[in-house]
Amino acid sequence: MEGQSAGRERVFWSIALLIVFVSALFPVFWIASLSLKDPATVGDGRLLPSKWSFENYSGIFDQDIFTAALRNSLGIALIATLIAVVLAAMAAYAIARLDFPGKRLILVAALAIAMFPPISIVGPLYELWRSVGLYDTWAGLIIPYMTFTLPLAIYTLSAFFREIPWELEQAAQVDGATPFQAFRKIIVPLAAPGVFTTAILVFIFAWNDFVFAISLTSTERAQTVPAAISAFPGASQFSQPTGSIAAAAVVVTIPIIIMVLIFQRRIVAGLTAGAVKG
Amino acid sequence: MSGGATTETTTAAPPRPQKHISGRARAERRLGWMLCAPAALVMIAVTAYPIGYAIYLSLLRSDLRFPDETEFIGLSNYVTVLTSSLWWSDVWHTVFITVVSVALELAIGMVLALIMHRAIFGRGAVRTAALIPYGIVTVVAAFAWRLAWSKAEGGFVPVLLGFDTDPLTSTSWTYVVAIMAEVWKTTPFMALLLLAGLALVPDELQEAARVDGATAWQRFWQITVPLMKPAILVALLFRTLDAFRIFDSVFIITGSTQNRGVETVSILAYNELLNRLNLGLGSTVSVLIFVCVTIIAFLFIRGFGASLGQQQGGS
Amino acid sequence: MAEIQLKEVTKRYPDGFEAVKKFDLDVGDGEFMILVGPSGCGKSTALRMIAGLEDITEGELMIGGETVNDLAPKDRDIAMVFQNYALYPHMTVRENMGFALKLAKTDKAEIDRKVEEAAKILDLEQHLDRKPANLSGGQRQRVAMGRAIVRDPKAFLMDEPLSNLDAKLRVQMRASVARLQQQLGTTTVYVTHDQTEAMTLGDRVAVMRAGLLQQVATPKVLYDDPTNLFVAGFIGSPAMNFLPAQVEGDRIKLPFGDARLDGELRSKLQSVGDRDVIAGMRPEHFEDAAVAGEDHRDSLHFRTKIDVVESMGSELYAYFDVESQNVDSAELAELAQYAGLEDVPGGGGGEVSHVIARLDAASRATPGQEAELVLDTAKLKLFDLESGANLAHRG
Numbered sequence: 001m002e003g004q005s006a007g008r009e010r011v012f013w014s015i016a017l018l019i020v021f022v023s024a025l026f027p028v029f030w031i032a033s034l035s036l037k038d039p040a041t042v043g044d045g046r047l048l049p050s051k052w053s054f055e056n057y058s059g060i061f062d063q064d065i066f067t068a069a070l071r072n073s074l075g076i077a078l079i080a081t082l083i084a085v086v087l088a089a090m091a092a093y094a095i096a097r098l099d100f101p102g103k104r105l106i107l108v109a110a111l112a113i114a115m116f117p118p119i120s121i122v123g124p125l126y127e128l129w130r131s132v133g134l135y136d137t138w139a140g141l142i143i144p145y146m147t148f149t150l151p152l153a154i155y156t157l158s159a160f161f162r163e164i165p166w167e168l169e170q171a172a173q174v175d176g177a178t179p180f181q182a183f184r185k186i187i188v189p190l191a192a193p194g195v196f197t198t199a200i201l202v203f204i205f206a207w208n209d210f211v212f213a214i215s216l217t218s219t220e221r222a223q224t225v226p227a228a229i230s231a232f233p234g235a236s237q238f239s240q241p242t243g244s245i246a247a248a249a250v251v252v253t254i255p256i257i258i259m260v261l262i263f264q265r266r267i268v269a270g271l272t273a274g275a276v277k278g
Numbered sequence: 279m280s281g282g283a284t285t286e287t288t289t290a291a292p293p294r295p296q297k298h299i300s301g302r303a304r305a306e307r308r309l310g311w312m313l314c315a316p317a318a319l320v321m322i323a324v325t326a327y328p329i330g331y332a333i334y335l336s337l338l339r340s341d342l343r344f345p346d347e348t349e350f351i352g353l354s355n356y357v358t359v360l361t362s363s364l365w366w367s368d369v370w371h372t373v374f375i376t377v378v379s380v381a382l383e384l385a386i387g388m389v390l391a392l393i394m395h396r397a398i399f400g401r402g403a404v405r406t407a408a409l410i411p412y413g414i415v416t417v418v419a420a421f422a423w424r425l426a427w428s429k430a431e432g433g434f435v436p437v438l439l440g441f442d443t444d445p446l447t448s449t450s451w452t453y454v455v456a457i458m459a460e461v462w463k464t465t466p467f468m469a470l471l472l473l474a475g476l477a478l479v480p481d482e483l484q485e486a487a488r489v490d491g492a493t494a495w496q497r498f499w500q501i502t503v504p505l506m507k508p509a510i511l512v513a514l515l516f517r518t519l520d521a522f523r524i525f526d527s528v529f530i531i532t533g534s535t536q537n538r539g540v541e542t543v544s545i546l547a548y549n550e551l552l553n554r555l556n557l558g559l560g561s562t563v564s565v566l567i568f569v570c571v572t573i574i575a576f577l578f579i580r581g582f583g584a585s586l587g588q589q590q591g592g593s
Numbered sequence: 594m595a596e597i598q599l600k601e602v603t604k605r606y607p608d609g610f611e612a613v614k615k616f617d618l619d620v621g622d623g624e625f626m627i628l629v630g631p632s633g634c635g636k637s638t639a640l641r642m643i644a645g646l647e648d649i650t651e652g653e654l655m656i657g658g659e660t661v662n663d664l665a666p667k668d669r670d671i672a673m674v675f676q677n678y679a680l681y682p683h684m685t686v687r688e689n690m691g692f693a694l695k696l697a698k699t700d701k702a703e704i705d706r707k708v709e710e711a712a713k714i715l716d717l718e719q720h721l722d723r724k725p726a727n728l729s730g731g732q733r734q735r736v737a738m739g740r741a742i743v744r745d746p747k748a749f750l751m752d753e754p755l756s757n758l759d760a761k762l763r764v765q766m767r768a769s770v771a772r773l774q775q776q777l778g779t780t781t782v783y784v785t786h787d788q789t790e791a792m793t794l795g796d797r798v799a800v801m802r803a804g805l806l807q808q809v810a811t812p813k814v815l816y817d818d819p820t821n822l823f824v825a826g827f828i829g830s831p832a833m834n835f836l837p838a839q840v841e842g843d844r845i846k847l848p849f850g851d852a853r854l855d856g857e858l859r860s861k862l863q864s865v866g867d868r869d870v871i872a873g874m875r876p877e878h879f880e881d882a883a884v885a886g887e888d889h890r891d892s893l894h895f896r897t898k899i900d901v902v903e904s905m906g907s908e909l910y911a912y913f914d915v916e917s918q919n920v921d922s923a924e925l926a927e928l929a930q931y932a933g934l935e936d937v938p939g940g941g942g943g944e945v946s947h948v949i950a951r952l953d954a955a956s957r958a959t960p961g962q963e964a965e966l967v968l969d970t971a972k973l974k975l976f977d978l979e980s981g982a983n984l985a986h987r988g
Contacts, residue, residue, distance in 0.1 A: 009398065016393050017400050024407040027422040027462065028414070030434070034425060047434045091317040099303075100310030106318055113321050114516070117523045117571050119544040120564040121328035123335065123551040128328065147324035150317055208415050210526040211544075215552055226417035230530060242425055249418040256413040264406045271470050485646055486679035490693035490740070491667035500692075504683045 028253065034246035056247035066248055068220035069228035073252075076138050076224060077206040080145035085199050087146070088153030089191075095154070096161035110151035118148060122215045129216055136217045141224065144212050149202045156201060156270050160194025197270035200263055204256070225252050329568060335561035342555035355562040365546070365563070369570075372542040375453070375528075376521040379460045383517060384510075386461065387468035394469065395476050408466035416463060420530035423459040427451070452532060452540045459527045464520070468513055475509020476502070515578045519571060543567050595657030595747040595780060596622045597643060602652035604638050604804075612638040614804040615652070620748075620782060625774050627795035628784045630827070635804040636784045637752055643782060644673050644750050657747055667696075672741035676753040678733050680725040680740075686712075687721040690739045711739045714773070731762050738773070748780040755790065767793060788828050792816070800824050822871060822981035825974055831876050834948045836915060838872035838975070845973070847872055848915045848946070849895035852970035861985045862975070870984065873974040876910065879950030881958055882965035891971035899958050900947075909952040911964070916946075 030047070038053035060066040095103055125144065126135070134140035164187070172182035213227035223231075229248050232241040260267065336355055340348045359365050394404050411419065429436040429444035436444065446452055479502055487497045503510070525544040532540055541549075547567060551560030597620040604613040613635040620626045628636040641647040643654060645666035654662050661669050672693075681689050687708055694704045712718045715735040725733055734754060741749050755763045755770070771794050774781050785791055791798045792812040799809040800823075808820040812828075819825035825833050839846045840862055843854050854862065882894055903910040950966060958964045975984045 013393075013397055013399065017397065017404060020390065020393060020404055021407050023462070024410050024466070027419060027426070028410065030426050031418070031422045046437065087317040087320060090313040094310040094313035098306050098310040098313075100307040102311065102314075106314050109318065109321060113325055115519050115571060115575050116325055117544070117564075117567050119523065119525060119547050120332060120568045121325060122548065123557055123561045123564050124328035124331035126551065127335070127557065128331070143320075143324060147321055150321050154317065204413055210417050210529070211548075215548070226415055226526075229417055229421065245421055246425065249415075249421055253414055253418055256415070257410060260409045260413040261406055264402065264409050267409055267412075268405055268470060271467070480677075480679070482675055482677055482679040483681060486673070486675060486681075486740075487692075488646065489644060489666045489671070489673045490744075491696040492692075496696060501681060 028257075031246050031249045031253070034242065035250045037243060037246075039243045056243035057251070060244050060248050060251070065220055065223075065228055065232070066225075066244075066251075069223050069225045070251075072138065072217075072220070072222055073207060073224040073226075076141050076145070076222070077203050079138070080142045080149065080206045081199050081203045083142070084146045084149045084153050084202050085157075085195060088150055088157050088198065089195060091150075091154050092157035092161050095158045096164075097166060107154075110154050113148065114151040116148075118144070118211050122211060125212075126215055136219055136222050138222050140216050141209075141212055141222060144216075145206045145209060148209075149205045152205065153198050153202050156198045157194060160197070160270075161191065163194075164190045193266065194270075197263075197266040200259065200267060201270055207256070329565075332561045332564050332568075335557050336565045338558050340557040340561075342557060351558075355558050356566075359559065359562050359566060365543075365566075368541050368543045368546045371540055372522060372524070372544075375457060375460070375524060375540075375542065376518060379457050379464075380514065380517050380521050382457070382461045383465045383468045384514065387465045387472050387513075390465065390469035391472035391476050394473050408469055411463050411466050414463070416526040417530055419463050420459050420527040423455055423462070423527075424531045427455045446531065449540055456528050456531045456540060459531060460521065460524060463527070464517065468517055471513040471516075472506070472509060475506040475513075478509070479505045511578070511582045515575070515582070518574060518578070522571060522574060523567075543570075596620060596655075597626075597748060597780060597782065598653075598655040599639070599643070600653040600655070602639070602642060602654060603650050604635070604642060604647060605650040612804055613642070616804075616806055618799055618806065618809060620780055623778045623780055625771075625781045625783065625794060625796045627791045627798045628782065628801060629786065629788060629791040629798055630801035630807075632786060633803070634801040636786075636801050639801070640750050640752055640782060640784045643748075644671060645669055670744075670747045671750055672744045672746040672748075674737045674741050674749065674751040674754045676756060678725075678737040678754075678757075680733055680736055682725055685722050685724055686717060686728070686736050686739075689725070689736055690743050693740070693744050707743050707745075708739075711742045714742065714776075715739050730758055731766065734758060734766060738770075742773075742777065746779070748782065749774075751781065751783045753785055754783075756785070756787070763790075770794065789830060792828065800827060802827075818983070818987050819974070820983055820986055822873070822976045822983075825873050825976070825983065829875055831910065831949045831951070833873045833875050833974070834946070835976075836872050836874070836946050836948070837869065839867070839869050840975070841867050845870075845872065845970070845975070847893070847968075849897065849968075850893050852893045852968075852973070853890065855891060855971050855973075858973070858975065858985050869978050871976040871978060871981075873976060874968060875972065876949045876951035878969045878972045879911075879952065879966050880969075881911075881952045881956035882967045883957065884953045884955050885967050888967070891969055893968045893970050894965060895968070896963050896965050898963050899960055902958055902960050904954075906954070908954050909956050909958060911950045911952055911956075911958045911966075913948055913950070914946065915948050 033048055035056050036052050036054070037049040037056070038051035039055050039059075091106065094100070095106065121144075129135040129137075129140045134143075166187075168186050168190070169179075169182045172186050173179060177185065208226070209224070210226040210230075213224045214230065217223045217227060220228075225248070229245055229252075232244055232248070337350060337352055338348055339351045339355070390408060394401060394408065397404060424433075424446065426433045427435045428446045429441060435441075446455065483501055483505070484497055487501050492500065523544055524542055525548070528540060528542050528545055529548075532545075543563065544567065547560055547563040549560075550556050550563055554560070597618075599616050599618040602613060602616045603611060605611045616635075616639055618626070628639060630636050638647060642649050643656075645661070645664060649662050653660055656669055656671070666673075681692065684692065690708045690711060691704045694707065699707075708721070709718070712721055715738060717732070717735055717739060720728060720732060720736075725736065728736065734757075737754065741751075751770075755766050758766060767790060770783075783794065792815075795812060797809060797811055798815055800807040800815065802823050808815060808824050810818075815824060815828045819828065822835070826835065836848050838848075840854070843859050844851050845854050885892075888894075897913045897915070899911050899913050901912040903912075952958060952966075956964075976982065977984055
């Protein structure tokens with residue numbers, strides 16, 4: 001009798017999990033399928049390719065646009081992540097450990113920035129960047145990226161930092177370590193996971209941006225992948241670069257999926273830590 | 279810093295510790311400010327200045343195609359926008375998409391959160407599956423949906439469902455696809471936020487309710503949801519703001535920036551600013567968007583504070 | 594009100610672990626039954642099975658004559674008081690107490706009446722409209738009890754309800770719980786790890802260890818006539834002292850001297866013959882020779898050096914060491930594990946045994962000095978070296 005109900009439960013959960021899986025992965029599957037279609041059959045409206053071919057992939061790598069975009073995306077996201085994490089770490093350290101007036105103000109300000117509509121500053125930034133020469137440059141994107149990822153980074157990092165038992169640093173010093181050694185051998189390993197998780201979240205955010213990318217760049221000098229994909233030759237109503245778009249999409253998505261797979265537990269921990277404390 | 283209070287103990291020296299402590303406290307404050315300064319600077323400089331500039335621009339008639347005709351025209355841009363039917367129809371589109379997608383995300387997200395919380399096996403797999411939409415570039419996801427539904431571009435759905443016309447040329451279907459794309463992308467995030475809130479409800483309360491005679495449905499609505507209120511409100515606040523600012527998905531799915539069938543306010547701003555190069559009107563729209571977002575946030579926080587007060591001591 | 598019967602109830606988890614093994618227990622109508630034992634002994638699991646919060650793998654559970662194995666908690670008409678009270682934080686005390694009645698669609702006036710009545714009994718009337726977060730630990734505990742009382746169920750199930758209270762409050766609440774149960778006359782099954790609570794509250798006490806029922810009897814019987822080493826060592830505070838001993842003919846050789854075997858003991862042991870045993874003696878069976886009254890033939894005098902003296906005001910606890918002879922220390926260590934002596938404070942093997950004696954407050958025993966003590970050997974308990982069973986068990 002008990003085995004029966006336990007069995008029924010398993011069936012129920014299996015179905016639930018299946019539904020979740022299919023819904024989450026189906027669009028990915030579709031894009032992958034599209035990308036593998038022979039260019040001639042791309043518009044045939046079938047779910048699976050009738051003719052397989054890698055031509056779409058070779059196509060996008062032939063042109064400069066995509067490879068340049070990949071380079072730009074990677075470089076910009078990495079630099080923005082680096083700087084944002086460093087700045088956020090400093091601020092989060094202060095918020096978690098020190099007491100000073102204006103602490104709440106910083107947090108409120110960060111919150112306000114998180115609610116800010118990026119589109120509202122696109123205009124002025126466009127104007128500004130043009131006059132200062134930052135239009136269509138890496139720096140032109142890195143700066144707004146930093147700004148908009150800082151709130152998330154600060155909240156996540158301060159939540160992590162608050163969990164660290166700081167007395168360990170003093171214990172190490174009593175045991176004979178210099179302040180720097182204590183920091184390096186005790187605090188850094190404890191803080192590393194939190195910093196790493198925050199970096200992942202920030203990177204995903206920067207990699208993902210579209211608004212700033214299409215507004216503040218125009219050539220392969222600084223155009224990132226989201227902008228480039230939307231501007232693939234023929235992305236108008238007259239010709240269909242569907243295959244190329246699909247191939248590009250897959251190329252961009254695979255590393256993210258791998259990263260998510262490996263770091264899923266960290267990412268969940270980081271998101272929920274930042275959110276709950278916030 | 280130690281050995282500070284150098285009290286000349288022989289005489290009846292007044293206690294020195296006061297200054298000693300505040301000296302340290304002062305150093306701590308300085309350090310705190312210094313550490314926060316760069317981050318604060320970046321955040322504020324890149325938002326405060328541009329929004330200020332946007333406000334300024336909105337008061338000008340400024341069109342980059344006719345740079346010579348720039349002049350100060352006060353609030354007349356605002357009048358133009360606020361009396362334009364295009365603005366209001368875009369607001370309507372935006373509100374509609376916001377309300378519908380957030381409602382769907384809340385419901386589906388809650389179910390997903392419950393699954394992630396109670397599943398007897400495969401929790402890691404579910405979490406991974408939930409994170410994939412989060413990790414995928416929004417533009418890519420939007421393309422996936424568009425390319426599936428667009429008859430012109432070889433989508434399989436029109437073929438599957440036997441459509442004659444291209445769904446993406448009809449306003450209502452474009453709504454559906456855009457909302458589905460948004461919901462697909464962000465529900466997992468919502469689910470994670472709700473999951474965090476769910477984890478705060480102690481299991482013991484569920485057991486007590488079971489013994490008290492509550493069915494699962496009753497337990498959910500009378501115990502779980504009330505205790506999750508803070509988490510739900512936070513999730514709602516952020517998602518609503520995000521949804522109102524929606525840009526990427528609609529941009530991609532409507533294919534080009536000229537499809538006025540389903541246009542949201544952010545896209546309107548983009549059009550004005552970067553396609554029509556009309557800085558004056560575009561900035562006006564930008565400022566108005568900013569004002570709307572602020573109002574929404576304000577309403578939420580007010581309501582949030584009120585409900586927290588109601589739950590006085592409730593945790 | 595109803596009787597509760599457990600017939601060979603077993604709880605087995607998917608990985609094979611058995612938390613409760615073939616548990617038999619009969620709780621009479623209106624009886625206050627205590628389940629006691631060290632952590633992990635299965636007492637909470639057994640309680641939760643009665644409540645319906647855990648599935649019963651094997652065996653039968655009957656409440657009020659009905660088999661209820663497959664009934665959901667809400668259909669068993671039982672009320673539970675949780676260790677952490679499990680009060681609904683977003684509801685007032687009144688709403689907390691009335692929740693179950695509301696779910697049962699009871700008339701509002703009726704709910705109010707019952708809640709007021711329970712609040713009166715528990716002295717919660719002025720707190721009815723407050724939320725749990727604003728109450729003290731003791732008040733919350735009473736609300737948890739109130740929630741159970743209001744339902745007028747067939748039985749109360751209580752899972753260590755007093756363990757989160759501070760010591761003084763716990764003693765007070767113990768008395769109120771006892772009074773309450775007497776007043777209401779509801780069948781109660783109460784789980785605790787504290788043997789003092791068990792002894793003072795229960796009509797009968799069931800001692801559990803590692804999922805098995807060791808003995809169920811009134812507190813007095815458990816104290817006077819434990820079935821085995823474990824029960825003897827678990828019940829009574831400070832715990833019983835265990836020392837290796839040898840039975841030879843009609844004498845028993847203890848580390849601090851020989852004693853005559855009492856008639857009853859002797860006849861029981863005659864069949865068993867000369868052997869090594871474990872002798873158990875409670876701290877209260879010792880006395881300072883200087884203070885003790887007249888000797889009788891079962892008094893064993895001995896001198897020993899006192900290690901530590903704890904003065905409680907009303908009595909003294911004297912600690913001293915005794916060297917165990919002729920017994921393999923490894924054997925005792927093994928027994929300790931097998932018989933669960935490690936669950937009992939002060940037990941265990943080794944070359945030197947630590948003994949606690951409870952002496953009259955007038956005793957002049959001083960740490961570091963020798964003293965003459967007397968042991969009442971009539972009260973000795975002898976246990977089998979291998980099984981730990983009480984060799985002279987009457988029950």
